[in-house]
Structures are given as C-alpha cells and as structure tokens.
Amino acid sequence: MTDSLLAKSIDKILEKTEKETLVNLENSFSDAKQTLDNSIPKLEQEFDKIISDGKKEADKIEKQIIGSSDLEVRNKQLLTLEIAIDKVFTKALEQIANTTRSADYSNLMKTLLDESTKILSTTKVIVSTNSKDKDLVQSLLSKYPGAELSSETINCLGGVVVKSKDGAMKFDNTLDARIQRLKPLIRKEIATKFGVGN
Amino acid sequence: MTAKGGVQYSKIAEIKGPLVVVDDVENAAFDELVEIETKEGERRLGKVLEVGNGKAIVQVFEGTTGLSISGTSAKFVGKLMEMPVSKEVLGRVFDGLGRPKDGLPDPIADKFIDINGEPMNPEQREYPKDFIQTGVSVIDGMITLVRGQKLPIFSGSGMSHNILAAQIARQANVVGTKDDFAVVFAAIGVQYSEAEYFRRSLEESGALKRSVLFLNTADDPAIERIITPRVALTVAEYLAFDLGMHVLVILTDMTNYAEALREISAAREEVPGRKGYPGYLYTDLSTIYERAGKLNGRKGSVTQVPILSMPSDDITHPIPDLTGYITEGQIVLGRDLFRQGVYPPINILMSLSRLMKDGIGAGSTREDHSEISNQVYDAYSRAQEVRALAGIVGKAGLTDIDLKYMDVGDVFEKEFLTQATDENRTIEETLTILWKIVSKLPKNEITKIKDKYVDQYYQEN
Numbered sequence: 001m002t003d004s005l006l007a008k009s010i011d012k013i014l015e016k017t018e019k020e021t022l023v024n025l026e027n028s029f030s031d032a033k034q035t036l037d038n039s040i041p042k043l044e045q046e047f048d049k050i051i052s053d054g055k056k057e058a059d060k061i062e063k064q065i066i067g068s069s070d071l072e073v074r075n076k077q078l079l080t081l082e083i084a085i086d087k088v089f090t091k092a093l094e095q096i097a098n099t100t101r102s103a104d105y106s107n108l109m110k111t112l113l114d115e116s117t118k119i120l121s122t123t124k125v126i127v128s129t130n131s132k133d134k135d136l137v138q139s140l141l142s143k144y145p146g147a148e149l150s151s152e153t154i155n156c157l158g159g160v161v162v163k164s165k166d167g168a169m170k171f172d173n174t175l176d177a178r179i180q181r182l183k184p185l186i187r188k189e190i191a192t193k194f195g196v197g198n
Numbered sequence: 199m200t201a202k203g204g205v206q207y208s209k210i211a212e213i214k215g216p217l218v219v220v221d222d223v224e225n226a227a228f229d230e231l232v233e234i235e236t237k238e239g240e241r242r243l244g245k246v247l248e249v250g251n252g253k254a255i256v257q258v259f260e261g262t263t264g265l266s267i268s269g270t271s272a273k274f275v276g277k278l279m280e281m282p283v284s285k286e287v288l289g290r291v292f293d294g295l296g297r298p299k300d301g302l303p304d305p306i307a308d309k310f311i312d313i314n315g316e317p318m319n320p321e322q323r324e325y326p327k328d329f330i331q332t333g334v335s336v337i338d339g340m341i342t343l344v345r346g347q348k349l350p351i352f353s354g355s356g357m358s359h360n361i362l363a364a365q366i367a368r369q370a371n372v373v374g375t376k377d378d379f380a381v382v383f384a385a386i387g388v389q390y391s392e393a394e395y396f397r398r399s400l401e402e403s404g405a406l407k408r409s410v411l412f413l414n415t416a417d418d419p420a421i422e423r424i425i426t427p428r429v430a431l432t433v434a435e436y437l438a439f440d441l442g443m444h445v446l447v448i449l450t451d452m453t454n455y456a457e458a459l460r461e462i463s464a465a466r467e468e469v470p471g472r473k474g475y476p477g478y479l480y481t482d483l484s485t486i487y488e489r490a491g492k493l494n495g496r497k498g499s500v501t502q503v504p505i506l507s508m509p510s511d512d513i514t515h516p517i518p519d520l521t522g523y524i525t526e527g528q529i530v531l532g533r534d535l536f537r538q539g540v541y542p543p544i545n546i547l548m549s550l551s552r553l554m555k556d557g558i559g560a561g562s563t564r565e566d567h568s569e570i571s572n573q574v575y576d577a578y579s580r581a582q583e584v585r586a587l588a589g590i591v592g593k594a595g596l597t598d599i600d601l602k603y604m605d606v607g608d609v610f611e612k613e614f615l616t617q618a619t620d621e622n623r624t625i626e627e628t629l630t631i632l633w634k635i636v637s638k639l640p641k642n643e644i645t646k647i648k649d650k651y652v653d654q655y656y657q658e659n
Contacts, residue, residue, distance in 0.1 A: 056622070060403070067404025071289045075302055078286070082303040119205055121224065168222055170206040170271070184282055184307055191306040 085190045096175060097157050101136060109133065109160070110140055116162035116173045123147050128154045128161040204274035206235070210267045215465030216258055216421045218244065218265065220272045223254040229314065231279045232256045237269030243295065244272075245279060247466070257462060259295060261419035278314065281429050282307030283436040287410050288380060291397060294414025294426040296433075308440075313428040315435060315489050324492040327556040329563055330446065330501060333369030333622035334362070336544045336615050339632055340571050341529050344557030345372065345444055345499040346492035350452075352518050353531040354511040360392050361619055362531075362542045363450050363505055364399040367409065369622045370446050374562070377497065378443040381409040384430035386423045387454030390415050410437075416454075423458040431489045431500070438498030445498065447490070450505035456483070456517045472516045480520045487524045513548075527552040540616055547579055563625050566651040570632045573646040574610065577639060581607025599643065606638045633657060 099105060117123045124146035129137045131153045137160060141147045146165075154161060159174035179186070209221040218234060232244040234256070242265075244258040256272055258265070281296045284305050291300040296313075298304060326346030331338055343349050353359035367381045383400070385393050393413040400406040410433050414426045427449050434445045449455075456475060463476035471477040490502040504525070508518050511533055522528055532545030558567040581603045588596055588604065596604070614631045617623065623631075636644060637657040644652055 060622075064402065064404035067407040068401065071401075071407050074286075074289060075300075078302050081306075168207060168209045170208065172206065184304065184310070187304075188306050188308075196306060 081191060081194060081196055084194060085187055088190050089186075093157065093179070096179075099158070101132065105158070106136060106140075109136055109158075110143075112159050112173045113137075113140055113144065113162070116160060116171045117144055117147070119171050120162060120164055120169050122164060124165050126150050126163045126165060128152065128163070130154055130156050130158065133158060133160075204230075204276040206271050206273040208271040210270050210272065211253065213262050213265055213267060213270075216262055216419070216462055217247070217465050218256045218258055218262060218270070218272065220254045220256060222252050223249065223274070224252070226254045226274050229278050231275040231277055233273040233275060234258055234265065235271050235273065236265060240264075243279075246274070247462075255466070257421060257424075259419060259422045259425055261421060278312045279425070280310040281313050281432045282310055283433055283440075284308035285437075285441060287433055288437075289407050289409070291411040291413065292429070294386070294412060294418055294422040294429070296412065296425075296429040299413060309436065311432050311436060313425065313432045314485075315428070315432060317488065318491055318493065322493050322495075324494050325556065326492055326499070326501075326553050327562075328375075328499075329373065329557045329625075330444075331369075331371050331373050331625055332366045333371075333624075334365060334542060335617055335623050335628040335631060336542060336546060337366075337529065338563075338623070338625055339567075339614070339628040340546050340575060341527070341544070341549045341551040342554040342558050342563070342567075343501065343503070343551065344553045345501050346490060347527075347551070347553045347557075348487050348490040348502040348504070348525045349527050349529060349551055350518075350521050350525050351503060351505040351529045351531065352513060352521075353505060353507045354533055354536075355507050355509075357507070357531050357533070357536050357543065358541055359505050359507065359531060360388070360395070360450060363448050363503070364396055365542075365619055366503065367396070367400060367446070367448055368403045368405045372444050373625070378441070379408060380434075380437050380443045380445045381405065382412075382430050382434040382437070382445055382447045383409060384412040384414075384426050384447070384449045386414050386426050386449065386451055387416050387418075387420070387458075388413070388451065390417070420454075420458040420461055423455050424462070427452075427455060427486050427504075431486065434500050435489065438500045439493060439496050442497035445500050447500060447502045448505065449486070449502065452483075452486075452504045452506040452521065453509070453517055455486075456506075475516050479516060480523065483520055484524050487521070527554075535611070535615070538611075540611055541619065542615070542617065544615065546575065546615075547582065564629055566647065566655060567625075567629060569647040569651060570629060570636060570655075573636050573644060574614075574632050576646060577603060577606045577636065577643075578610050581610070599640075602639055602643075606635055609635050609638055629655075 113127070117125060123144040126148050127137055127141060128150040134149070134153060138149050141149055156174040156176045159178065161170065161172050161174060163170045207220050207223055210218060211221040212219040226246050226249045228246055228249060230246045232246060234242045234244055242258050242260040244256040246254050247257050248255040282305055284307055286305040290298065290302065290305065293299045326344045328345040330343045330345055332343060337343060351359055351362065367383050370381060372379050383396060385396055393415050397411060400409050400411065412426050412430045414422050430447060430449065434447045437443045438445045456479060459479065459482060460475050463470065464474065468476055471479065487502060487504065490500045492499040504521065506517055506521060508515050527550040530545045530548040531543050535543035535545060555568065559565060584596065584600045584603045585607060614635060633655045634657055641652060641656065
C-alpha cells in the first residue's frame with residue numbers, strides 16, 4: 001500500500017516536472033525564436049550598413065586612384081607639350097635672328113621707330129639697337145629730328161629701344177620684347193597645331 | 199593682347215608703404231597693369247590706383263621692400279590685369295596672383311579675362327534654387343546651400359573653419375544631374391601648413407582633378423591678397439559661364455583680404471571708417487560677393503562660400519557685419535561647441551541660409567526636409583532653454599518633457615552635428631538622423647510636421 005502510494009506520488013511529481021519542463025522548454029524555444037526573429041532585421045540592418053560603408057569606402061578609393069592617375073597623366077602631357085613648344089620657339093627665334101636684312105626688314109624698322117617716337121611723344125630720343133642693325137637704324141634716323149643713335153649696342157634679335165634724352169621714359173620695341181608680350185598667344189597657336197586646346 | 203607694350207618711366211617720386219608714386223606719366227589708365235623693375239632687374243607687378251597731374255600712384259602687389267627711388271622704373275603695360283583661362287586650369291595650383299605654383303608651365307590660355315570681372319546684369323540673373331550636397335549634415339540638413347548662393351562662414355581665430363572648408367571642397371557635389379562640378383579654392387593669407395593641408399587634402403581625396411587652388415600664404419605680400427579672390431572668381435566665372443560647370447568658390451580668409459585693403463587705404467591716407475577700415479569696405483566686398491549667381495539661359499553657376507574669422511569672435515565687427523548685408527545668410531561657428539570638441543562646431547541658432555527654402559523639398563531633396571528641419575531647429579532651441587534652466591534649478595527640478603528636450607539637444611550635438619572630417623553623408627542619411635532626433639519627443643510635441651510625414655518617418659522607440 002505504502003509502496004503504491006509512494007509510486008503514485010513519484011509519478012505525479014514526475015508528470016508535473018515533465019509538464020513544467022516542457023512548458024519551460026516551449027517558452028525557451030519561443031523566446032529563442034523571438035530573439036532570433038528580432039535579431040534578423042538588426043542583422044540585416046548591420047549587414048546593409050557594412051555593405052554601404054564598404055561601398056562608400058570603395059568609391060572613395062576609386063575616386064582617389066582615378067583622380068590622381070588622371071592628373072598625373074595630364075601633368076606629364078603638359079610638360080611634354082611645353083618641351084615641344086619650347087623647341088618650336090627656339091627654332092623660330094633662330095630663324096628670326098638669321099633673317100636677311102631686306103627692304104621689308106627696313107620697313108619694319110621704320111614702323112618700329114615711328115611707333116616708339118609716337119608713344120614717347122617726342123623725336124628727341126636716343127635709339128639703341130644691335131650691331132647688325134646699327135647702320136640701317138642710323139640711315140633711318142635722319143627722318144626723326146633730334147634723334148641720336150646710342151654708341152652702345154644691345155643684345156637683341158632686332159628692333160630698337162628708344163629712350164627720351166632726359167632718361168625719364170623708355171620704350172622697348174625690340175623683336176624680343178614684342179615676342180615676349182605675345183608669347184601666351186603664340187604658345188596657344190603652337191599648342192593648337194599640336195592638336196591641344198582646339 | 200597687343201604686341202605694343204607700354205612706356206617705362208624711371209622718375210619715381212615717392213615710395214610709401216605698398217605704393218609707388220611715379221612722376222611725369224602720360225596716358226596711364228586706372229587699374230592698368232604696371233611692371234616695376236628694380237636696379238637688379240627684379241620684376242614686380244602692380245596696378246594703377248590713381249592718375250592725374252602727371253603722376254600715377256601704383257600699388258605693388260609683391261610689396262615695396264627693397265625698392266629705392268633711384269634705379270627703380272615702372273613700365274605701364276597698356277592692359278588691365280588678366281588671367282589666362284582654359285579647362286586646363288582644373289587640377290592646377292596657383293599662387294595668389296594666378297602664377298603656377300605646382301612646377302608646371304602656364305596653362306595654354308583659351309581666353310585672357312580681366313580679373314575685375316563684369317558685373318552680372320540683374321535682369322539676367324536667375325533665382326538660385328538647386329541643392330548642393332556638401333556631405334556635412336548640419337549644412338545640408340539645416341542651412342542648405344543652393345547653386346548660385348553666397349553663404350559665408352563666420353568663424354573665430356583658431357576654430358576649425360579651414361578643416362570644414364577643405365571637407366566641403368572635397369565632398370561638395372550636385373545631385374540629380376550629370377552637369378560638371380568644380381571647386382575653386384582661394385586661400386588668402388593662410389599659414390604655410392594650412393595651404394599644404396588644403397593642397398594635400400584635395401590631392402589625396404582625388405578631388406584636385408576637379409579643383410583649382412589659389413594659395414596666398416601669410417608670408418606672401420599682403421597686397422597680393424587684394425588680387426587673390428578676384429583671380430579665383432575670374433576662373434570660376436569662366437568655368438561656369440563659358441564651360442557650363444557648377445562652380446563652388448571657397449574664399450578663406452576674407453578677414454585677411456579686408457586687412458590688406460586697410461593697409462592700402464592707410465598708405466593712401468584716406469579717411470578711415472570703422473576700426474580703420476576704409477569707408478568703401480562695403481562696396482569693395484560687394485564687388486567680390488556679387489560675383490556669385492546664375493544667369494538666364496546659361497548652364498553653369500557660381501556659388502560662394504567666403505570664410506572670415508571674426509576678430510575677438512565679435513559678430514558686430516565691420517567685416518562680418520558688412521558681409522552679412524551682402525550675402526544670403528551665414529553659417530556661424532560657435533566657440534562653446536568648439537571647446538566641447540564638437541566638429542563642425544556650427545551654431546545653428548545663429549546660422550541661416552536665406553535661399554534654403556527654394557532649394558529643398560520634393561524634387562530636390564525630400565518632401566519632408568523643410569518641416570523636419572524646422573522641427574529640429576525648434577527642439578534644439580528649446581533644449582538650450584532647458585539646459586539654461588537646469589543650470590539654475592538642477593536636473594531634478596525639470597519635468598519629464600524638459601528632460602526629453604535635453605536628450606534631444608544631446609543627440610543633436612553627438613549624432614547629427616558631430617561628424618568625422620572624412621565622413622560624407624548623403625542627404626537621405628542626414629534626414630534619417632534628423633528623424634531620429636525628433637523621434638526622441640512624443641508625437642504630441644511634433645507640431646511643425648504634417649501627420650503623413652510623422653506616420654511615414656517617425657521612429658518608435
């Protein structure tokens with residue numbers, strides 16, 4: 001009798017414990033499921049953030065690489081172009097320096113003298129030129145009353161430097177100075193011939 | 199440009215500060231470019247400030263140090279100061295007078311443009327209304343910059359305005375269009391380290407490709423600073439109106455510009471105005487700031503972000519004061535935020551973009567932008583009041599709703615305002631953070647946003 005009662009009690013306790021355990025297990029399972037379900041969107045958000053941050057970083061690096069290599073190439077191109085322009089310039093200057101002093105050249109010198117005296121508003125000037133053009137300028141100066149040729153020659157491709165007699169005003173009308181003033185436009189012309197800046 | 203140069207005069211009557219007075223001058227023109235040649239053959243550039251009675255007053259950009267009356271001559275070049283421009287200027291670094299500083303040759307010019315620019319015909323101006331994304335949340339979200347606007351940054355000595363300027367230069371972009379975008383950056387009287395920072399920052403981020411840099415450092419002659427913004431704006435106008443690009447011009451620091459102007463004015467013995475600045479400071483500043491805008495029928499735009507450091511953080515100082523009259527709003531950096539380590543330390547309560555309303559909303563940013571921005575502005579303002587109250591009665595004396603506003607203030611500064619110097623936020627990210635801030639408040643406190651937007655974007659805690 002006592003044994004059967006004991007067995008019954010044990011069974012009851014076991015049954016109750018089993019039920020409780022099952023309920024707990026079910027609860028735990030649903031809690032775990034809930035936690036998992038909740039974490040999925042968070043994980044997805046985190047995943048999206050990592051991907052978008054990574055994409056941003058990749059874009060940034062891509063921009064950096066492309067930007068700097070584009071610039072590097074462009075700068076090399078600019079330097080090469082400049083070397084070519086310089087070569088053309090040197091060649092052109094050599095040609096100008098070796099020009100034969102023809103009638104056209106004489107007319108050019110007269111124009112330069114006219115222009116200079118007009119700008120200085122006086123013909124009472126001292127004119128300097130290079131050794132090649134000394135005689136030519138001397139012959140032209142007779143048309144400018146008060147004008148004198150400087151005893152000292154200057155180093156230039158051609159043209160004249162005209163100074164007022166009191167030394168207050170000077171006008172550089174040498175070919176070198178004129179080329180220098182027009183250099184930016186000439187550079188552009190040369191670059192255009194190379195197919196740049198069209 | 200002609201082959202005729204100008205006459206060289208050797209009668210120097212006086213050298214006074216940055217000015218040289220030349221005697222017996224005929225046919226000189228106002229603003230004409232002058233080449234000053236020293237006894238040793240060194241050449242400096244200048245321009246004619248005044249002519250009359252056979253005299254010409256020449257302002258020497260590179261300063262008059264080392265010049266003497268005897269042996270110095272002045273050649274009047276016969277043209278105004280011009281900047282050679284072409285698309286090739288992009289990616290280049292120039293000095294404050296527009297001469298290459300990157301070891302490369304002069305750009306092959308497409309055009310030579312007078313640096314003083316031509317005033318925009320008011321009738322031809324188009325109202326600015328297109329958004330520029332700077333990637334800086336507080337600017338994009340609350341003080342939005344639009345194409346063609348002039349929006350200055352008022353900063354103070356030692357604050358992070360140059361870091362912010364570089365970040366804007368690196369990140370700024372136009373969204374929703376494939377039009378080209380360029381940045382013209384003019385550093386006026388900055389330290390060598392800052393100039394290097396700007397150059398390196400643009401170079402390393404790959405943004406130099408679409409930028410043009412003009413660097414006038416603190417050790418360059420102050421008078422050069424008068425020219426730097428004008429040269430920069432000349433390039434900007436060419437890129438915008440000849441090549442159809444959207445150009446953002448950043449000028450830092452305009453205070454150095456105004457000081458150079460004061461130096462010349464003092465040397466000319468002009469009657470000084472407020473704090474010794476010339477009486478024409480307003481007019482002079484307007485000749486720079488008004489070179490921003492859009493033109494009818496033209497594709498490009500020039501947007502200006504001039505930066506100025508307010509002496510003693512004084513917003514009533516003549517430079518910020520007069521700047522504020524001309525520009526369309528201002529971005530003010532706050533010393534308190536800077537001390538707290540907040541970057542960018544923008545005080546939104548003192549800042550304003552007058553053209554923001556036309557550059558945001560559906561079609562350009564997002565339909566809720568204006569309302570969410572107003573709500574956050576209001577909430578942050580209330581947070582400041584609550585903080586002041588908490589300073590008196592203590593946190594324990596505050597109501598629940600007051601505490602929520604304090605929380606809003608904290609989140610605003612920590613998550614919205616604070617941003618890494620290399621963090622480029624899209625407008626969507628910015629608006630998401632703004633909604634996160636507003637969502638700290640109960641729905642009944644949200645009074646400036648339509649219900650449909652609250653339903654759509656409010657983030658339940």
